[in-house]
Amino acid sequence: MSEPLIELRHLTFAYPGSPQPVFQGFDFQLLPGQRLGLVGPNGCGKTTLLHLIMGLLKPQAGRILVLGQEVKKEKDFVPVRQKVGLLFQNADDQLFCPTVLEDVAFGPLNQGKPPGEAIRIARETMASLGLEGFAERVTYKLSGGEKKLVALATVLAMQPQLLLLDEPTTGLDERTRHRLIHILQDLDIAYLIASHERDFLAHTAAECCHVHPTCCQPIRINPGKK
Amino acid sequence: MSEPLIELRHLTFAYPGSPQPVFQGFDFQLLPGQRLGLVGPNGCGKTTLLHLIMGLLKPQAGRILVLGQEVKKEKDFVPVRQKVGLLFQNADDQLFCPTVLEDVAFGPLNQGKPPGEAIRIARETMASLGLEGFAERVTYKLSGGEKKLVALATVLAMQPQLLLLDEPTTGLDERTRHRLIHILQDLDIAYLIASHERDFLAHTAAECCHVHPTCCQPIRINPGKK
Amino acid sequence: MHISEGVLSPAVLAGGAGLAAVGTAIGLKKLDYEAIPRVAILSAAFFVASLIHVPVGPVGLHLVLNGLMGLLLGWVAVPAILIALLLQALLFQFGGLTVLGVNTVTMAAPAVICFYAFRGLLRRPGTPAAVGAFACGATAILLSGLLVAAALITTGQAFSKVAALILAAHIPVMLVEGVITLFIYLFLQKVRPEMLEGLYA
Amino acid sequence: MGRASVPAGRSAARDGRSTNLWLSSNFSEQANDEEDRFLSPLEEPFSAGASPAHRLDPRGRIVVTALFAVLMAVAQTYAATLAGLALALCCLALARLPLQKVGLRLLVVNSFIFLLWFVLPLTYPGDAVWRCGPLAVTRQGLVYAGLITLKSNAIIIALMALIATVPVVTLGQALHNLRLPDKLCHLLLFTYRYLYVLEQEYHRLIQALKIRGFRPRTDLHTYRTYAYLAAMLLVRSYDRAECVYQAMLCRGFHGTFYSLWRFSWQRRDGVFLGAATPALAALLYLEWGMRLM
Numbered sequence: 012m013s014e015p016l017i018e019l020r021h022l023t024f025a026y027p028g029s030p031q032p033v034f035q036g037f038d039f040q041l042l043p044g045q046r047l048g049l050v051g052p053n054g055c056g057k058t059t060l061l062h063l064i065m066g067l068l069k070p071q072a073g074r075i076l077v078l079g080q081e082v083k084k085e086k087d088f089v090p091v092r093q094k095v096g097l098l099f100q101n102a103d104d105q106l107f108c109p110t111v112l113e114d115v116a117f118g119p120l121n122q123g124k125p126p127g128e129a130i131r132i133a134r135e136t137m138a139s140l141g142l143e144g145f146a147e148r149v150t151y152k153l154s155g156g157e158k159k160l161v162a163l164a165t166v167l168a169m170q171p172q173l174l175l176l177d178e179p180t181t182g183l184d185e186r187t188r189h190r191l192i193h194i195l196q197d198l199d200i201a202y203l204i205a206s207h208e209r210d211f212l213a214h215t216a217a218e219c220c221h222v223h224p225t226c227c228q229p230i231r232i233n234p235g236k237k
Numbered sequence: 238m239s240e241p242l243i244e245l246r247h248l249t250f251a252y253p254g255s256p257q258p259v260f261q262g263f264d265f266q267l268l269p270g271q272r273l274g275l276v277g278p279n280g281c282g283k284t285t286l287l288h289l290i291m292g293l294l295k296p297q298a299g300r301i302l303v304l305g306q307e308v309k310k311e312k313d314f315v316p317v318r319q320k321v322g323l324l325f326q327n328a329d330d331q332l333f334c335p336t337v338l339e340d341v342a343f344g345p346l347n348q349g350k351p352p353g354e355a356i357r358i359a360r361e362t363m364a365s366l367g368l369e370g371f372a373e374r375v376t377y378k379l380s381g382g383e384k385k386l387v388a389l390a391t392v393l394a395m396q397p398q399l400l401l402l403d404e405p406t407t408g409l410d411e412r413t414r415h416r417l418i419h420i421l422q423d424l425d426i427a428y429l430i431a432s433h434e435r436d437f438l439a440h441t442a443a444e445c446c447h448v449h450p451t452c453c454q455p456i457r458i459n460p461g462k463k
Numbered sequence: 464m465h466i467s468e469g470v471l472s473p474a475v476l477a478g479g480a481g482l483a484a485v486g487t488a489i490g491l492k493k494l495d496y497e498a499i500p501r502v503a504i505l506s507a508a509f510f511v512a513s514l515i516h517v518p519v520g521p522v523g524l525h526l527v528l529n530g531l532m533g534l535l536l537g538w539v540a541v542p543a544i545l546i547a548l549l550l551q552a553l554l555f556q557f558g559g560l561t562v563l564g565v566n567t568v569t570m571a572a573p574a575v576i577c578f579y580a581f582r583g584l585l586r587r588p589g590t591p592a593a594v595g596a597f598a599c600g601a602t603a604i605l606l607s608g609l610l611v612a613a614a615l616i617t618t619g620q621a622f623s624k625v626a627a628l629i630l631a632a633h634i635p636v637m638l639v640e641g642v643i644t645l646f647i648y649l650f651l652q653k654v655r656p657e658m659l660e661g662l663y664a
Numbered sequence: 665m666g667r668a669s670v671p672a673g674r675s676a677a678r679d680g681r682s683t684n685l686w687l688s689s690n691f692s693e694q695a696n697d698e699e700d701r702f703l704s705p706l707e708e709p710f711s712a713g714a715s716p717a718h719r720l721d722p723r724g725r726i727v728v729t730a731l732f733a734v735l736m737a738v739a740q741t742y743a744a745t746l747a748g749l750a751l752a753l754c755c756l757a758l759a760r761l762p763l764q765k766v767g768l769r770l771l772v773v774n775s776f777i778f779l780l781w782f783v784l785p786l787t788y789p790g791d792a793v794w795r796c797g798p799l800a801v802t803r804q805g806l807v808y809a810g811l812i813t814l815k816s817n818a819i820i821i822a823l824m825a826l827i828a829t830v831p832v833v834t835l836g837q838a839l840h841n842l843r844l845p846d847k848l849c850h851l852l853l854f855t856y857r858y859l860y861v862l863e864q865e866y867h868r869l870i871q872a873l874k875i876r877g878f879r880p881r882t883d884l885h886t887y888r889t890y891a892y893l894a895a896m897l898l899v900r901s902y903d904r905a906e907c908v909y910q911a912m913l914c915r916g917f918h919g920t921f922y923s924l925w926r927f928s929w930q931r932r933d934g935v936f937l938g939a940a941t942p943a944l945a946a947l948l949y950l951e952w953g954m955r956l957m
Contacts (some may be wrong), residue, residue, distance in 0.1 A: 052410030052411060053408065054381075054410070067913070089918070092913065092915070093916055097914050099910075099911055101907065103904075104907035104908050107854065107857060107911065107912065108853075108857070109499065109832075109833035109836065109853045109856065110833060113924055116924055117912075117915055117917075117922075118915040118916055118924040120924075121915060122918075126922065130922070137899055150857065151859075151861060152860075166915075181408075184279040184280055185279060191404055207408075293871050315877070318874065318875050318876070323875050325872065329900075330869060331872045333872065333892050333893055334892055335654050343876055343889075344877055346885060347876055355921075375654050377655070377896075377899060392876075395877065466776070467776040468736075468737065468816045468819040469737060469813075469816035469817075469819055470780070473738040476737055476738075487845075494847055495841070496919045496920070497909070497919065499847065499851055499854055500905050501902070501905040503851050503854030503905075504855075504862075504902075504904055504908065505859075505898065505901055506855045506903040507854075507856075507857075507859045507861075507862050508862050508897045508898050508914060509858065510859060510862075511862045511866045511897060512894040512897060512898070513862050515890055517880070517887065517890055518880045518881060520882055537737070542847075542848055542851055543851070545848075546848070546852050552828065553828060553832055554708060554832075555773075556773050556820050556828065559819055559820065560729070560819070561736075562737075568873030568906070621805070622784075624783050625784070626786075626789040628779070628783065635873040639887065642891075643894070646887065646895070647891045647892075647894055650891065650895035651895055651898070651899065654899055655899045655902060655903075658898070
């Protein structure tokens, strides 16, 4: 089996001011092609884990390896963020540009693509998600479900090798939920989904595990009703 | 049988700018002591129904009677809101005071209770929900489950005759969910729960119905696993 | 209080625009690209807070909160207030284009002055900080009223009565803003003291 | 045109994988979230439309309106102001705005002017035309109040017709294009982006107050409640800003904003500018010509 995409070794993390650490000697691996669901009660550290991988939080101890490279400092995470995409729980936080096209092109532009190329990538990504005709729409006027899909487009436009999704179904209606399931099933990259919706995970994740302070314990998910 | 707590007659409501009305000639009754679950897909009007009862939305046609009184204008709803409590889907929208005690005492203060009395009621309500020791905690920093219970306390502190709950289980972990079930089972007032979690309704609602544009159709809910 | 288009003399308009430009330039210089989202979202929050109408007897006054904005943002309050006023002109046609400079000065200058005047008091916890917060909210409104009156009187003596009326109307607003700024300060101190860190910078 | 138009990619998008038909059916028209349906005072009622004014390049409109507003603001003569008002009304006709909404806005905006009408005629020195006890209404006062009213309304009408018809987003891009400071334009766009989000939050908090029996009065309880409401908004936006910044970092942000904005100058913009220049010159002539006479 090839090198893990992500490897966490003996990670310790506690929020400042909190007596109890979220993770204590936490070990974790994600292999290429893996589609893993993370479950666990609120506050067990699902979001924290994703933010640690992206370098938005810094562990007090332990090592983080992304794509075989150890990452420690803010500077080390800059290339990580080019290769790993994170879909935030709240799409409003993720969409900060005035129009959809600008938002989707923001990542490619930061990757150093010239504007014409960035726009082409943005339009292609949007088309692949069935978001044709959204380019000129004003972000704040989108519905909740539309925002979520556009947020996914902004992440996919950076052509990540790995996708992290934080409670992607929050606030989605039935139709957008279905659409998201199909989109994820068609993706050919590894991903990690933190969700409390077991039915959604049954459709999108090949394996699931329960987040504990020291490790992720594999569990069985009942297949959904459909 | 006594007078219904809530009666909606031939209600018509459409959101401004939306071509399709949510309700069209909608009829509904809730009797004293009834514990009714409302189910239906997203967008079927569960939240809208609760907001219409509270006067947060105004129907285009039809009549609303709460506790036997017809309510029409903003002014008519002022006494309704003293007697009917609504728990919002998102507890963050309901809580705005710096500390828990202030938040729970806010309703009684608005009911004209003197500060000392309001604080006594607030403390009693919190104790009855197992929230002793929360009085001085900063509301904003509570966990999601704690916020939900505090939000419930703010509503119950007003000693309502009827409780409306909008998706009370969203984002709750297993433990808080159990706690909520017990709290609801111990309540001695009528309530109306809009929820998509059938298992939760099986434990808390005596009857369930499906929200349609013209009426609520009674349905059977499978009892939960326990 | 917004001054409408067409009232002030060219000299006052030009003076206001010049001062606003200088203040904005200083504010923008102190504003890092990284801080743009934070300042913008706070400025949006102030805009929305100004939609709150507070009853004072029979009339409703809308919140201004420029004193608080000064406390949280310092010089950066100038571009933030300029943007808020521009958006008000665009969305509601309150104020206008040629008076944008003057209106920015009447709102933002008190914000910056209060930031420097009350920073020391607010650093001392307990009663001094509470007094400082009240004084900051009230003084900012008083100064705004004085600046509006000055702009009108400089335009022409004919406006002296109007200016006096406007200044008198600012007195209840002063008290209300003082009280509300005080309560907001206490809330922030308890819930998110990090937001007040600018005071210690 | 008028909006930021982009050079390439439209056809690529069309050829792309748009075969998943069940996805694309009028999805965009549906707003499924009930909570997103509040009517907002922040809607831009004038920005939607396809009138001749709407289709003009926003840069041309900004420059012309700014020049017009300055000219009107310094005008002292009735001839120039009346001509200016006529010009503004022409622009209004060009923009085909709903007149009822325009009227309503003017009524609200003129509140300051109403105040002037109550005070200026009584306090302006000059010949009395009407007396009542110690109060005297002067002719000069009436003339002056009238002049201010005309000037003010001419500018506001032009603003509504030419600037309020530009969506704020496009306006920000146009201002950037007109060399306004980079940071200021981004500040404008970011502020506007989160205005609506925060307004929704504000609305939900107001509902929370209502259902808990809150009624505003002139007392400390009311002021404290409103202060908490505003403070809660501020705290939440502060934390939201942190999340937004993290999201920007995740998308490779390193301190530079790139701009995609392109505007294309068209023939009708030339016509507009060609008509506006002599009109402004005529105003200038009227003003100075009359002053010299």
